[in-house]
Amino acid sequence: MQKHRIGLVGTGFIARGLLLLLSSMPDMEVTAVLTRRKLNECTEVPLPHVLTNSIQELLAKSDLIVECSGDVIHATGVIAKAMEAALPVVTMDAELQVTTGSFFVSKGYITEAEGDQPGCLAALKANVESMGFKPLVYGNIKGFLNLNPPLEDMLYWGKRSGISLQMVTSFTDGTKVQIEQALVANGLGTGIAKDGLLGTAAEDLQEGAEVLAAEAKRLGKPIADYLLSAKSPPGVFITAEHDERQKDALAYFKMGKGPFYTLLQPYHLCHLEVVKTIRRTLLGEAPLLNNSASPKISVAAVAKRALTPGTVIKKGIGSFDVRGIAVDIAANPNHIPIGLLSYAVVKEHIEPGQILQFRDVDIPDSLASLAWQDIMKKN
Template identity: 30%
Template sequence: MILVDTRLKQRADSGNILKVGMIGSGEMAKGMINQIINHTPGMTVACTYGRSADKVKSVFDSLGLTQYLLTNELEAAETAIAQGLYVITEDIDMMCALQSIEILVESTGAIEFGAETLLKAFKNGKHVLSFNAELDSTLGPILYKKAKEYGVKYALGDGDQPGVTMNLYRYVKSMGFTPLVCGNIKGMQDRYRTPDTQKAFAASWGMNPVMATNFADGTKISFEQSCIANGTGMKVAQRGMLGFESTEHVDKLTHLFDVERLKELGGIVDYIVGAQPSPGVFVYATTDDEFSKKYLKYGKLGDGPLYSFYQPYHLLFFDIASSICRLMDFDDGVLVPINGPVVDVITVAKRDLHPGDLLDGIGGFKTYGLCENHDQVVTENLLPMGISEGCVINKFIPKDEVVHYSDVQIPDGRLIDELMLEQLEINKSVMIKV
């Protein structure tokens, strides 16, 4: 963002440094810390939370950032930040209470913890940028509503596919075209991958095997496309999306989609496995303007009726600083829900499930997630993948069958279940009977 680099330089020159709190210490959080502290003027990561302070310390040490203080004491943390030290803490409540922190970045991928933390942040007057598509897909609409009620800002960040796609969607729409497909390009997909099959790959990248499984079994892309749907109003053409496979360039694949059906649905979110350029994103759009059609053809975009726009990469944490600045200084959230849920991610059996089985959630051994239109989810009383962890199966469910609320016993006392019920009221949906 060209405006952002100018604004951050102005912050640096005036000494008005934007102080960020980082939640998490995984590989993505490490990348964000490195990007902000070592490569972004006018911004710093003043405090980082992790369940293990030693793990956070190892992140800072590996990045050559040794001027830090480990503390769970509010006054000591404020003093350290004022002195230019980086604070590391195991106390999320203390972090949310820090007056010197303006915005928190949530990067854990956790649902219950993430929801609890965001509400604490909102109540403490903290803005939040999320790098947690799983949480945003599951509870983004109600969290966005809560943020507005507390007078703070909340958005999903740039860098991962949802934010990159939304940037492209807005760009295409700003030229007067009508986006009809927001697409993601995947290199592979296997619904039945597990943390055991992904262990070696995960280790090679310093990644948690559960996270690697989330990518491989299609659950992650379902969450990502759900976020885009909730931010645009687009739907899915069928349960699980169409998910075409092709090794061709996305420019050559517009024929795969029925334009009239796309228009009936108001556009769709989807993905293609094996296409080029990988790992990019694309938007297929149309126009009725004959003058525009003439010069789209002149620009080598073809004869329509669908025109292909794409970005050949997504840059993960490299884009996080611009996301923060856009939200804080320009009130421009990269991706926010437009109302209530439009597309949810539902729970599907990865293997036969039996009474007494404890569901292990996202990236586990027992289930995977698929996109489904929200109205259908409500009608069938389907269990959202984002709240499946910890639920106990009460009947036999064959492999590849969906899981309903009535098929499980939900743990008592979870915040996410309360928020889910509140979220259903946003667009006056029929209440799911939990």
């Protein structure tokens, strides 16, 4: 059997887990893993012989690229090269998708994978709609948030969880869920209830989901949002309506009395689910989810603390300077997407809670910045 050659971008938690999983697949093999680190320093990476610092080697040895570096600036450049080589791209990188993913939609094949919440919601949507449900809420579940967590806590939880400081901070301060639901809104053609999302707090999943569904009905459109619910499982849900004539059947199926019905997937298994999307891509199926060619929602950078001129924001996502909130692009045309903040220099005094504007910060030139400008011109 000839194996499909899979190239990975990144050597973090997701990439390492996926590398291990794919090494056990009879029809696939990881032939190259792109890293910017010195190869002899990547001691935690399984199968070190596939590591490379060369993008060209990655492309030459791959039939499909999986991007999971979590670095928007770097990933944008790699994906551009993959598109030039006519290689399909699967991402586990919602940060990339909501910043520059729309730039690539017309240039080649790009899809977000199942595993993270957006991909899981896209797959769940197809399932519930096939049963006649009409979604109102595409929901993410968070157990805990601290919008401005202290460094000491993040160092502790990062070490305990085996993930990077940047990653654990973006999870805790809400940036990650805002990014995920912005991707859901753009990719599935929904709206958001307000900038920053509702983030309804609820002990009971069904009760919280019904609050969100009622708001979607009031707005007259489906929404992407999340519940803050410590007792609920770490998965995704869709709250939907159905044909009134199915009311008795749905009650018999223990779905409740309606009119809102919540369908829960009580898990998302990150890299373990990526294989499903790789397979559908290799089969030539349509992308599961991308940010769309004309996104309506972005994730703006909001100051966590007072920022003075000369401050260098080394990386926006997962920083202690800013966090991200989902915003309507039309209402916030000059906001800086948090994914573009990489070694950016503050020019103006910025107050805590203020949305950063392009006039406030100098951003280094990059393909990612040019891609964002291109997206806005076409939007």
